[in-house]
Amino acid sequence: MHMAKNNQMEQIDIHSDNSVVSRIMISESVDALKECIDSYAHVFAIMDAELARRCPAAAEVGHVLNERKIPGMLLEASEKNKVMDTVVQVCTWLMEQGADRDAFILAVGGGVTTDIVGFAASIYKRGVRYASVPTTLLAQVDACVGGKNGVNFMGYKNMLGTITQPEFTFVCPEFLASLPKRDFLSGAAEMVKAFIIEDKGHYERAVMFLKGYSASEDTGSYLKDKRVELQYLVSAAVKVKAGIVSRDCYERCERRLLNLGHTFAHAVETLAFQQGYDISHGEAVSIGMIMAAELAEQRSITDPLVGEAFGKCLSRKLEDDFFECGFRICSPFGIKSMAEVMTRDKKAYDGKICFILPCDIGNVMMLYLSVDEVVELLS
Numbered sequence: 001m002h003m004a005k006n007n008q009m010e011q012i013d014i015h016s017d018n019s020v021v022s023r024i025m026i027s028e029s030v031d032a033l034k035e036c037i038d039s040y041a042h043v044f045a046i047m048d049a050e051l052a053r054r055c056p057a058a059a060e061v062g063h064v065l066n067e068r069k070i071p072g073m074l075l076e077a078s079e080k081n082k083v084m085d086t087v088v089q090v091c092t093w094l095m096e097q098g099a100d101r102d103a104f105i106l107a108v109g110g111g112v113t114t115d116i117v118g119f120a121a122s123i124y125k126r127g128v129r130y131a132s133v134p135t136t137l138l139a140q141v142d143a144c145v146g147g148k149n150g151v152n153f154m155g156y157k158n159m160l161g162t163i164t165q166p167e168f169t170f171v172c173p174e175f176l177a178s179l180p181k182r183d184f185l186s187g188a189a190e191m192v193k194a195f196i197i198e199d200k201g202h203y204e205r206a207v208m209f210l211k212g213y214s215a216s217e218d219t220g221s222y223l224k225d226k227r228v229e230l231q232y233l234v235s236a237a238v239k240v241k242a243g244i245v246s247r248d249c250y251e252r253c254e255r256r257l258l259n260l261g262h263t264f265a266h267a268v269e270t271l272a273f274q275q276g277y278d279i280s281h282g283e284a285v286s287i288g289m290i291m292a293a294e295l296a297e298q299r300s301i302t303d304p305l306v307g308e309a310f311g312k313c314l315s316r317k318l319e320d321d322f323f324e325c326g327f328r329i330c331s332p333f334g335i336k337s338m339a340e341v342m343t344r345d346k347k348a349y350d351g352k353i354c355f356i357l358p359c360d361i362g363n364v365m366m367l368y369l370s371v372d373e374v375v376e377l378l379s
């Protein structure tokens with residue numbers, strides 16, 4: 001992974017076979033987007049409609065696009081709309097706009113928007129170039145790094161999709177000031193996940209930041225004097241993911257570590273979707289990470305020194321930290337109903353699922369377990 005700094009932007013590269021396949025540009029100000037799209041001729045922008053209504057920094061993106069007379073489409077981005085029909089709507093609009101194989105698609109919004117648009121770009125005329133401008137914390141630290149995209153199918157999350165790297169991802173903390181607390185915390189769970197996988201002192205630093213955040217009134221006022229710290233933490237989390245993706249783009253091995261908490265999280269999200277509960281992706285991930293820690297303890301793979309050092313087990317430490325950060329920590333569904341969904345997990349191989357289990361902060365391992373074993377251990 002290569003890192004370079006110019007006046008305004010930090011650049012983190014994603015490599016594959018010794019060449020750069022995608023760049024993450026981190027900028028203090030939205031203005032720098034102009035520079036990033038300068039060299040592209042036929043740009044088509046697709047933006048989350050709710051973002052356009054709520055976020056002042058999105059209006060600045062609007063000015064940048066208007067200056068260049070870039071055609072734009074607004075998308076009602078919701079988990080319910082994250083389906084093939086919406087991908088078809090995006091492709092239809094591109095056809096109507098006369099977008100050819102030279103088109104460059106810009107996706108502006110949270111993970112729902114960038115997943116839908118990234119997928120559309122990867123199949124439109126057998127694939128055109130695209131870039132993401134993630135406007136939620138979750139999309140900045142996770143969804144827009146690594147090239148995965150997709151939509152929900154037959155009631156299951158992200159069942160159709162591709163791995164196609166964006167040309168670049170433009171990350172700017174200015175967007176996050178207008179994020180509702182619940183959405184901010186949802187992204188924070190993925191940020192903390194990155195530091196449980198690879199620590200370098202960032203886990204405790206993120207927890208400190210988030211404890212302050214959870215006691216604050218709203219995101220905008222907290223970020224007034226904490227934007228630099230947030231940008232530092234976002235950049236650190238992006239580096240964890242970019243490093244892993246660079247070593248294993250197609251999830252043959254190491255990239256699976258990023259699924260910490262996700263097998264449980266996908267079961268929680270699927271049941272929530274089917275039964276009409278309102279649980280966000282990050283909320284499900286925070287629940288999933290605690291369940292993964294409980295599973296690690298049941299299999300006696302957490303570092304015994306952790307228990308000694310903290311005077312309690314890892315799952316209790318995570319529960320306490322997560323509670324103080326304001327994360328959701330308990331699943332509303334029992335392990336048996338979650339098990340039925342996990343059996344159909346797209347990451348199941350030969351009846352076993354690769355669970356990522358935390359041994360300690362900054363140290364995780366893979367363990368293949370059958371769903372029956374997991375039910376027995378967690379019942």
Ligand SMILES: NC(=O)c1ccc[n+]([C@@H]2O[C@H](COP(=O)([O-])OP(=O)(O)OC[C@H]3O[C@@H](n4cnc5c(N)ncnc54)[C@H](O)[C@@H]3O)[C@@H](O)[C@H]2O)c1
Nearest residue numbers: 050051054055110111112113135136138143148175178179
């Ligand atoms: N591709 C991947 O690797 C990957 C990884 C993790 C998650 N995901 C996907 O990401 C999705 C979740 O992403 P998300 O949490 O960003 O959801 P989202 O896109 O639905 O955004 C959450 C809410 O915030 C609003 N919003 C967006 N930016 C805003 C801003 N700056 N100010 C105010 N409001 C704003 C949106 O309109 C929406 O209501 C899920 O569908 C999940 O499956 C994908």
